[in-house]
Amino acid sequence: MIIAIDGPAASGKGTLARRIADYYHLALLDTGLTYRAVAYEMLQRGWPLDDEAHAIAAARQVDLGALDRETLSAHEIADAASKVAVIPEVRRILVEKQRAFARNPAGAVLDGRDIGTVVCPDADVKLYVTASAEVRAGRRLRDIESRGGRADFAEILADIVHRDERDMGRADSPLKPAADAHLLDTSEMGIEAAFLAAKAIVDDALAKRDKA
Ligand SMILES: Nc1ncnc2c1ncn2[C@@H]1O[C@H](COP(=O)(O)OP(=O)(O)O)[C@@H](O)[C@H]1O
Numbered sequence: 001m002i003i004a005i006d007g008p009a010a011s012g013k014g015t016l017a018r019r020i021a022d023y024y025h026l027a028l029l030d031t032g033l034t035y036r037a038v039a040y041e042m043l044q045r046g047w048p049l050d051d052e053a054h055a056i057a058a059a060r061q062v063d064l065g066a067l068d069r070e071t072l073s074a075h076e077i078a079d080a081a082s083k084v085a086v087i088p089e090v091r092r093i094l095v096e097k098q099r100a101f102a103r104n105p106a107g108a109v110l111d112g113r114d115i116g117t118v119v120c121p122d123a124d125v126k127l128y129v130t131a132s133a134e135v136r137a138g139r140r141l142r143d144i145e146s147r148g149g150r151a152d153f154a155e156i157l158a159d160i161v162h163r164d165e166r167d168m169g170r171a172d173s174p175l176k177p178a179a180d181a182h183l184l185d186t187s188e189m190g191i192e193a194a195f196l197a198a199k200a201i202v203d204d205a206l207a208k209r210d211k212a
């Protein structure tokens with residue numbers, strides 16, 4: 001079974017993906033970390049983010065087994081990730097690695113921006129998780145503060161809106177719900193309620209699949 005979870009920044013897709021993977025005993029890949037790994041390498045080396053040759057070389061080096069969430073999760077890396085993510089050859093290389101992961105015989109949950117549309121168009125279940133930009137900015141702010149960081153709500157909100165625009169507006173694999181995705185607006189749902197709503201969608205899809 002493959003479950004595809006997409007959505008804009010800080011919509012809660014990673015949290016949901018983890019809960020679903022645990023519950024259904026599926027392997028989990030946060031594909032955002034693969035774009036963040038490329039961005040991190042570019043920033044570390046001081047290469048401009050639009051240096052395609054170096055970004056492509058960095059994408060080839062990405063090892064799915066060695067993605068360091070702690071380092072890559074930094075809010076500052078997110079914007080750089082969305083800049084390297086517009087380079088088609090970077091996407092092609094990373095999507096190939098993500099598809100190999102999705103072939104895990106135990107089944108897999110992948111979360112990102114283009115999982116239901118490009119990486120796994122035949123996924124058994126597709127979820128598109130959203131929440132208002134203000135709610136998402138509030139969640140990201142609490143996230144940063146809970147890790148001892150400091151941030152400003154207005155700045156985070158502007159960052160999120162700007163990044164969503166870049167992700168939705170790019171020519172290659174823009175962020176959008178797949179035609180057959182189930183929309184889940186979590187603006188007024190806590191983590192547990194969002195999980196239960198997602199679980200109901202997955203269980204329903206599995207029941208229909210088993211009947212067919
Ligand atoms: N439904 C929810 N209600 C409240 N907070 C949430 C919810 N879903 C996720 N969060 C919190 O919001 C922050 C961002 O969630 P995350 O799963 O990292 O989002 P994404 O992967 O979409 O960027 C995290 O701190 C997470 O604990």
Ligand SMILES: Nc1ccn([C@@H]2O[C@H](COP(=O)(O)OP(=O)(O)O)[C@@H](O)[C@H]2O)c(=O)n1
Binds near residue numbers: 009032078085111115
């Ligand atoms: N499948 C994916 C996943 C991430 N990305 C890019 O990587 C950036 C960081 O993704 P992320 O999922 O780690 O970001 P958050 O939603 O956690 O803030 C996004 O803004 C996208 O530009 C992508 O293009 N395709």
